[in-house]
Amino acid sequence: MELIKSLVEGLWQSSGFYLLTWKEIAMIAVSFAFLFFAIHPKFRFEPLLLVPIAFGILLANLPGSGIMDDLTLGQLFGGDGSLANPDAHWYESGVLRIIYAGVKSSVFPCLIFMGVGAMTDFGPLLSNPVSLLLGAAAQLGIYVAFIIAILLGFSLDEAASIAIIGGADGPTAIWLTSKLAPHLLAPIALAAYSYMALIPLIQPPIMKALTTKKEREVKMTQLRKVSKIEKIIFPVIVLVLVGLILPSVVPLLGMFMLGNLFRECGVVERLSDTAQNTLNNIVVILLGITVGATANGQSFLQWKTIGIVVLGLAAFSFSTVGGVLLGKLLYVITGGKINPLIGAAGVSAVPMAARVAQNEGRKYNPTNFLLMHAMGPNVAGVIGSAVAAGFLLLMFK
Secondary structure (H helix, E strand, O other): HHHHHHHHHHHHOOOOOOOOHHHHHHHHHHHHHHHHHHHHOOOOOOOHHHHHHHHHHHOOOOOOOOOOOOOOHHHHHHHHOOOOOOOOOOHOHHHHHHHHHHHHHHHHHHHHHHHHHHHHOOHHHHHOOOOHHHHHHOOOHHHHHHHHHOOOOOOHHHHHHHHHHHOOOOOHHHHHHHOOOHHHHHHHHHHHHHHOOOOOHHHHHHHHHHHHHHHHOOOOOOOOOOHHHHHHHHHHHHHHHHHHOOOOHHHHHHHHHHHHHHHHHHOOOHHHHHHOOOOHHHHHHHHHHHHHHHHHHHHOOOOHHHHHHHHHHHHHHHHHHHHHOOOOOOOOOOOOOHHHHHHHHOOOOOHHHHHHHHHHHHHOOOOOOOEEEEEEEEHHHHHHHHHHHHHHHHHOO
């Protein structure tokens, strides 16, 4: 009888129910909410991002699984430098912790950038160069969040890493944070990707509050046709110019432009297809699930971490404000030829932000087709956020 009692107690104490705390319960609830917004037909908020992130959060908060255990050198070696456990190996870490090395090393962000580049059409930007201004204006949140973070007591490195969330560019946020403030990588990566996925929830109220009904109804004229040679030359020229000014940004921007060259040159269709689909999908799965898995309740639910998430939302919101306000100014300057809604697409979440601008425009004018016009600021935002990250790295590393 005692043996049975002992076995039952051992089974109970080793179960997840026994180890479960309110923090894990809270994060599991967050994962359920993310899954709801990703899957429910009424929302479908970027399910390609939100489903793996949500499931990663769920996995990391099932106690006792060890899926994100980190067998670091600090655990391998004792205080005197001797091996604390001679039989310990790095590959005994949790399976998602091992995959997470692709995030910390910036391998995944660079590969994601190549895939995004292969899916990007620079035609709308080239046919309407004013889009560059909208993309630049939509980086406003980066600088606003940087100032607020400094005022709240974060160091310069930490403030720069938090601020880059305002670019709405997950790979860039991971890349910069891994170099300036790697200890904040988990909350910053999660905030950046979560807000990217929740763009359809965050941006529309801001867009509506800052524009009039008349402005939202503006129907923009057809864009000019961009030649093939322009599309081939553009990524090479931009990479050379930006790379010479900010060499540190070459890993990200170089992969982005390489992917775009695959798309436009017309002689490597198989490489372009792989970058757009197979490779990009694999990396999105691995990156999404491991970024989500960093949100363990015990380490994530702290005031500093929550503050970072709130600051990220502020950065994202101010970036949207910056793009829309410049859009309103251009509306006045051009005599009502530019719809200010496309300014919100200046954040670099491609193509989610452009789709939001399109959907909002159609609500007020069913004949409106803003998608291609919004793609100009959208791809300009990718370049803008990468340049901003390179500048911050140059200033504070």
